Amino acid sequence: MANYKPIHILRYGTVAEKVHLEKAFSAYDYLSINGNTAAFVSNAISRFVVEKFFSRKDKGFFIDPITYAFQNKIELLYSVSKTSGEKRIKKSVEKLIERYGSPVDKVITGMPVFPTDFPDQSTRKAFAERILSFQYDLVYEHIKNQDLQKYLDYVTPNQAKNIPQLRPKFLIAPYFYLDNQDPLWEDWLELNIDFAGISVLQTKADYHLPVFAQLVLSKSMLLDEGSLQKIISRYSKLNCDGLTIWIDDLNEHEASFSELSGFIRLLEGLKGKPIYNMYGGYFSILLTHKSINLLSGVSHGLEYGESRKVYPVGGGIPVSKYYYMPLHQRIDFTKAFYLLEYSGVIDTTKDNWGSSDKYYRDICRCSQCQKIIKKEMINFVEFESREFYEIHKKNQVLRRKKASSDTKENCLYHYLLCKKIEFTKVRETELDQLLEELKKSLALYNVCDYLKEGELDFLSTWESACRIVEGN
Ligand SMILES: [Zn+2]
Known part of the structure; x- marks a missing residue:
C-alpha cells in the first residue's frame, strides 16, 4: 500500500x-x-x-x-x-x-x-x-x-x-x-x-x-x-x-x-x-x-495512558511513570532502575552509574532522553517522580534529594516520543522481526528476580494474538 x-x-x-x-x-x-x-x-x-x-x-x-x-x-x-x-x-x-x-x-x-x-x-x-x-x-x-x-x-x-x-x-x-x-x-x-x-x-x-x-x-x-x-x-x-x-x-x-x-x-x-x-x-x-x-x-491519553474505563466520564488520576520501551509498558521508576541494572545498562559500581551508550542502543534514544541523560546514567534519576528516592542495595542505600519539577514533563515527553518511535518502527519493520523482538525482551527480562511470575506474559500473548491474524 x-x-x-x-x-x-x-x-x-x-x-x-x-x-x-x-x-x-x-x-x-x-x-x-x-x-x-x-x-x-x-x-x-x-x-x-x-x-x-x-x-x-x-x-x-x-x-x-x-x-x-x-x-x-x-x-x-x-x-x-x-x-x-x-x-x-x-x-x-x-x-x-x-x-x-x-x-x-x-x-x-x-x-x-x-x-x-x-x-x-x-x-x-x-x-x-x-x-x-x-x-x-x-x-x-x-x-x-x-x-x-x-x-x-x-x-x-x-x-x-x-x-x-x-x-x-x-x-x-x-x-x-x-x-x-x-x-x-x-x-x-x-x-x-x-x-x-x-x-x-x-x-x-x-x-x-x-x-x-x-x-x-x-x-x-x-x-x-x-x-x-x-x-x-x-x-x-x-x-x-x-x-x-x-x-x-x-x-x-x-x-x-x-x-x-x-x-x-x-x-x-x-x-x-x-x-x-x-x-x-x-x-x-x-x-x-x-x-x-x-x-x-x-x-x-497523555498520562492516563492506554486503557480507560467508560465510566466515570472524562476523569481519572494521572500518574507519572517511566515508559520502558523494550517492554512497551509504563512502570514505576524503581522498577525501571532495577531492570536497567539487571540488563547491564546501569552499573552502580561505576562512576555516575556508567556511560549511557548502552541505554541509547538498547532502550531509548528519543530527544528527551538525550537531553536529560546526556552521557552518564546517573541522570536517569530525572525520571523519578517522588520527592525522594532511595534504592536499597546489599551494603548501601543510594539517596538523592528531591527531583526537579521537570520530572513529570520528562516522563511525559519521553512517553510521547516513544509512541511516535513505535508507530514509525511498526510502519518500517517486517512483522516477523517485531514479534521476534517481543520474544527477545521476554527471554531477557522474564528471569529477572525483581519481576513477579507471569508479569511479562503479555509479551507472548501479544505475539500469539498477532500470529493468528498473520496466519489467515
Ligand atoms: Zn526516551
Whole structure:
C-alpha cells in the first residue's frame, strides 16, 4: 500500500494538558477532544486549533461527542459542592447539555436516557443534527468571538469562512454504550445503527466531511461470540466513512488471549473501513502493521495512558511513570532502575552509574532522553517522580534529594516520543522481526528476580494474538 501511514492520535483530556500538547506537537497526528472539554473550554481549544493546525494539513482534530454519558451512571455527571454539600451537574456537562438539548437534558432531573426517549425519526434527526453541528462549528463559533477572525481574514483573504483545517477531520454520529449485561443492549444497538445512518445523510448534505460511527463495548462482549456477531453484522453494513472503537477498560497488558483474539475477530468482521482504536497500546499499534492491517490509527491519553474505563466520564488520576520501551509498558521508576541494572545498562559500581551508550542502543534514544541523560546514567534519576528516592542495595542505600519539577514533563515527553518511535518502527519493520523482538525482551527480562511470575506474559500473548491474524 503506497503512502500507508497509520494515524497517531492523542486524547485531549483536560485544560491542564494544553501546554504539553503544544510543546509535543510534532509527536502526534490527530487530537481527539472530549465533548465536555470541547464545550467547556471552547475558547482555549479554538485558539489552539487556529494557531497550531492552521498550516498543517497533515494534522487535525476531532471531537468525541460522548453521548453515552447520559445513558448510565449519571450520578457521575454531578459534583458535590465543598462548601454547601449541594449536588449539581458538573459545569462542563451542563455546557454540553445546553448544546444537545432534549432528551439528554432529562439528566438534570436525575433521570438517564433510554432508547424509548428517541421514539421517532424526527426526534432522532433533530438530536443528531445538534450533535453534528456542535462538532462542526465549535472552532468557527469562537473565531467569530475573538480577534482570530481578523487574523484569518488577513492570512486567507478570500476563504477565511471555510478553512478545512479548522473543521474536525471527521464527525462522530451520536452513539451509546453497548454491554450485553444490559437487557436493553440490542435496543441501543439498533438506535446506534439508526443514528449512524441519519448522520451519514445529514453530514453528506450539510457538512461535506467524513462521518464515523463510534463503537463503545463492554469487555464481556469480546468473549461472547453471539453478541460479537450481532455487532459485526450490523456495523459492517453501515455506509459511514470509518469507525472509532473503545473497549471499556481493555488493558492490553492484562488482557487474556481470549479477550485479545475476540478483539481481533471483531476487527476482522468490521474490516473494510478505517478503524481507530480510541485507547490502545503497542499491541494496537502492531495491529496497524501492513501485514495485519486491522487498525488505521491508535489513540492514547497523555498520562492516563492506554486503557480507560467508560465510566466515570472524562476523569481519572494521572500518574507519572517511566515508559520502558523494550517492554512497551509504563512502570514505576524503581522498577525501571532495577531492570536497567539487571540488563547491564546501569552499573552502580561505576562512576555516575556508567556511560549511557548502552541505554541509547538498547532502550531509548528519543530527544528527551538525550537531553536529560546526556552521557552518564546517573541522570536517569530525572525520571523519578517522588520527592525522594532511595534504592536499597546489599551494603548501601543510594539517596538523592528531591527531583526537579521537570520530572513529570520528562516522563511525559519521553512517553510521547516513544509512541511516535513505535508507530514509525511498526510502519518500517517486517512483522516477523517485531514479534521476534517481543520474544527477545521476554527471554531477557522474564528471569529477572525483581519481576513477579507471569508479569511479562503479555509479551507472548501479544505475539500469539498477532500470529493468528498473520496466519489467515
Ligand atoms: Zn526516551
